[in-house]
Amino acid sequence: MAAIYIGMSGWRYAPWRGDFYPKGLVQKNELKFASRAVNSIEINGSFYALQTPERYRGWAADTPERFVFSIKAPRLITHIKRLHDIEQPLANFFASGLGQLDDRLGAILWQFPPSFKFDAALMEAFLAQLPTDGKAAKKLASQSDERMQVEGYLDWQGKRALRHAVEIRNDSFVDPAFIALLRKFNVALVIADTAKKWPYAEDLTADFVYMRLHGDKKLYSSGYSDAALKRWHKRMDAWRHGKQPDDAHLISPDSKPSPGPRDIYCYFDNDIKVRSPYDARALLESFDLTGALLTRPGELPQGIEL
Known part of the structure; x- marks a missing residue:
């Protein structure tokens, strides 16, 4: 049975305090609370700055078994260097401590800016550099800058498979050649709901699905109605069983994805x-996945000190 991971992008937001987080919950316990209300979170601080093995160890320790983190890769690689001369930044990223998450490591998100256009040769060279397992990640981390070589930087499970997902925001990526490249490297195309601001596509390009729901009416702010959540539930249920909805929006409709169930990461x-x-939380409840979770939004935590 394919796994379904549903959560939020980040967890440290001031407006959540006294709302999603119960009044009086101390900031250091926010991850403990959030990780017991949903079963996955996308770390986005890693997009702005490299983290450390110690920090990743701490996050792992604060979360229950079977909880999963996905990681947003550094903007230095995608937005600043724009995939040029990225060998050292890649090595530094994989030396920054991701391996400390161990079984809690989900997928790695590579988000590209709206101004970044599809270049088949550049994209293929980038995808070819991405490590596909812990052994390759460890080898890459060993080439990091000396400042990154602190305790834990090489702690990777050798046989641990790594998953990568790409989020695009430029219409030039609406090209079957791009879909073919992603399938060649088993990299997921992010299904991104962006209130129609950026391209939307549902091509299945990997053995898992990665979704980012930014708001269907107003970017980053509008909530999803019960009807909208039911629609997402139905689509996710199809994808996890290796199927496509009849009205799937595809970049490459003439090419078929590999069959088989797919794990789903939805943020x-x-x-x-x-x-x-x-x-x-509502989407988790629709899949009956909240039975093992210990807290509900806004309620006093169980076993977590205020």
Whole structure:
């Protein structure tokens, strides 16, 4: 049975305090609370700055078994260097401590800016550099800058498979050649709901699905109605069974994905009006996945000190 992971992009937001987080919950316990209300979170601090093995170890320790983190890769690689001369930044990223998450490591998100256009040769060279397992990640990390070589930087499970997902925001990627490249390297195309601001596609290009729901009416702020969540539930149920909805929006409709069930990672990024944790919880409930979770939004935590 394919696994379903649903949560939020990030967890440290001031407007959530006294709303999603119970009044009086100390900030150091926010991850403990959030990780017991949903079963996955997308770490986005890693997009802005490299983290450390110690920090990743701490996050792992604060979360229960079977909880999963996905990691947003550094903007230095995708937005600043724009995939040029990225060998050292890649090595530094994989030396920054991701391996400390161990079984809690989900997928790695590579988000590209709206100004970044599809270049087949450049994209293929990038995808070819991405490590596909812990052994390759360890080898890459060993080439990092000396400043990154602190305790734990090489702690990777050798046989641990790594998953990568790409989020695009430029119409030039609406090209079957791009879909073919992703399938060649088993990299997921992010299914990104962006209130129609950027391209939307549902091509299945890997053995898992990665979703980012930024808001269907207003970017980053609008919540999802019950009807909208039911629609997402139905689509996710099809994808996890290796099927496509009849009305799937595809870049490459003439090419078929490989068959088989797919794990799903789904993250809500409509946090401005404190919608993401509630939408995530509602979608988890629709799949009957909250039985093992210990807390509910806004309620006093169980076993977590205020």
